[in-house]
Amino acid sequence: MKFKPLALIVNLLITLSIGALAGWGTAKSVRTWYPHLNKPTFNPPNWLFGPVWTLLYIFIGISAYLVWQQRDKIEHFPRTVAIYLIQLILNLAWSFIFFYLHEIGIALAEIILLLIFAIVNEHIFRKIDKWAGLLFIPYIFWVAFATFLNYNIFILN
Template identity: 40%
Template sequence: MKIVQQFRTTTRLAACLVLCLGIAAVQGVVTRPEIAGWYAGLVKPSWTPPPFVFPVVWTALYILMGVALWRLWERCEPSTARTRAIALFLLQLVLNAAWSPLFFGAHAIRFALADIIALLVAISFAIAASARVDRLAAWMLVPYVLWVAYAATLNAGIAWMN
């Protein structure tokens, strides 16, 4: 029975990581071709980091997100609160997945800004809901919300300057 439990736990962790890192991979496919051309030609705020910083930070954040989702799914008893936390997590993940296609794919800087603001709200609600069922899962999302807040200032600055 213990082997079955360990397999289930490992499978769930892998699924959560694959989901989150899969979103990261799709973001990279949309983003990478635009960095040297379109993005390089934009006027950017002075606080914009060099392009190599983004994939490093995002990879770490997607791993934290995957583990947070796994904790909500695996470590928490089924309940309305857990269902709400997972639903809000998935909502923010959809908004996250939409940003790169809007910003880099469609060059829709202002629509991307609206998306990232909605994303910030959704992450905040996901953190609050997660804290009710697993405080560690909630804390694992804090670096993410901080980075997205920073990214939103970059998006707003780019929207303003271009």
């Protein structure tokens, strides 16, 4: 398969743009509302979230590029794209629900849905390209951790 740098850049820009929008939606609350919440002892420091999410968005973008490279061989490519876009939208929506709207309980329900879609997305991508699926695994673990963290913050507040 021939390397297509522009396609890789587009896929990375899509995911990193989602991350930038999420960051924009959370920036104020991270400084004003979030510090006043009761959080579990395992809550990571705020500075860790940006680098972790950036790396995860890069992995997701590369994963999408690997699948895009094989789009002509994928029987249900529109469905594959739809699952991918749904999980990206859910990813973005969680940030706004939790940090912008301050709806911790609704965010918990939404992140559970995100986790399900991320797992389904990984499964579909793995069938198409082993590396595309593997690149989704850290994202799934982080979303699972974020779900557990969201649950604990919900219980504590």
